[in-house]
Amino acid sequence: MCGRAGVLLEAARLQPLAACVGCDRNAAQLEGAAANADAAARQGALPLLLMHADATRLPLHDGSVDAVLSDLPFGRKHGRREGLYAAALREWRRVLRPGGCAVLLTTRKAELAEVVSADPAWAKVGRHHLMIGALMACAHVLRRQ
Amino acid sequence: QLLTHNMLMAPGTKNGFPLAIEVEKMETVESEFRSEFTARMVQKPVTQVEYGALLQTLAGLGMDGTLPPAVPDSYESNEEFLRALHHVLMEARRVIDGTLVCPETGKRFPIKDGIPSML
Numbered sequence: 001m002c003g004r005a006g007v008l009l010e011a012a013r014l015q016p017l018a019a020c021v022g023c024d025r026n027a028a029q030l031e032g033a034a035a036n037a038d039a040a041a042r043q044g045a046l047p048l049l050l051m052h053a054d055a056t057r058l059p060l061h062d063g064s065v066d067a068v069l070s071d072l073p074f075g076r077k078h079g080r081r082e083g084l085y086a087a088a089l090r091e092w093r094r095v096l097r098p099g100g101c102a103v104l105l106t107t108r109k110a111e112l113a114e115v116v117s118a119d120p121a122w123a124k125v126g127r128h129h130l131m132i133g134a135l136m137a138c139a140h141v142l143r144r145q
Numbered sequence: 146q147l148l149t150h151n152m153l154m155a156p157g158t159k160n161g162f163p164l165a166i167e168v169e170k171m172e173t174v175e176s177e178f179r180s181e182f183t184a185r186m187v188q189k190p191v192t193q194v195e196y197g198a199l200l201q202t203l204a205g206l207g208m209d210g211t212l213p214p215a216v217p218d219s220y221e222s223n224e225e226f227l228r229a230l231h232h233v234l235m236e237a238r239r240v241i242d243g244t245l246v247c248p249e250t251g252k253r254f255p256i257k258d259g260i261p262s263m264l
Contacts, residue, residue, distance in 0.1 A: 019148065025264060053264065058156060060152060061152075
């Protein structure tokens with residue numbers, strides 16, 4: 001759910017040795033991601049690996065990912081999908097290697113907390129509260145057991 | 146690029162990997178070589194590049210012999226190998242438009258403007 005990949009590009013800047021994969025099922029957003037990635041590449045960044053994909057059905061092998069980073073849809077701009085958090089968390093659990101971590105940003109913290117608590121594969125590492133404009137959001141840090 | 150291709154499997158399958166590549170339009174680009182990054186992409190347990198699948202893919206693209214048949218010992222300090230791997234993963238045969246085909250189901254996934262559509 002990388003959208004135009006702002007968060008992913010920031011992560012890539014901070015960790016230049018990582019292969020950063022961005023997935024979104026919205027082709028228009030991905031076009032924006034590609035444009036942002038190209039601009040970053042002109043400044044010397046490594047290219048992002050972009051995929052048009054569904055976060056609940058990722059084209060990635062089990063345990064093939066070291067870390068997951070997501071600015072989750074809040075349900076305001078990009079519409080609501082019932083059960084999206086649960087389905088995405090299940091898929092991230094599949095693709096993350098044991099010991100890998102997920103950092104998930106959302107305003108819907110109670111919903112995310114509920115989904116995480118229901119799955120023993122996730123250990124809660126921490127929470128960071130922050131403002132996104134006028135919205136109160138929370139970055140949940142989880143470890144895949 | 147082939148680094149992306151090497152990570153992709155057909156969603157919901159057990160063995161939908163590696164996907165066959167049908168190229169309509171491709172390019173070769175230049176990308177700055179970073180030996181540490183490339184070394185980290187070599188197969189480790191569970192993660193990163195699957196070397197056998199990469200060789201198979203290269204053979205399908207008419208690029209046999211571009212890489213050695215096995216990852217050399219001490220690959221982290223083997224600059225010749227890392228440069229060849231970098232060229233293959235990041236520069237050569239970047240598919241702009243084409244199709245990926247699942248070896249398990251035959252399902253076809255389009256590539257448009259360099260981005261595979263895996264829905």
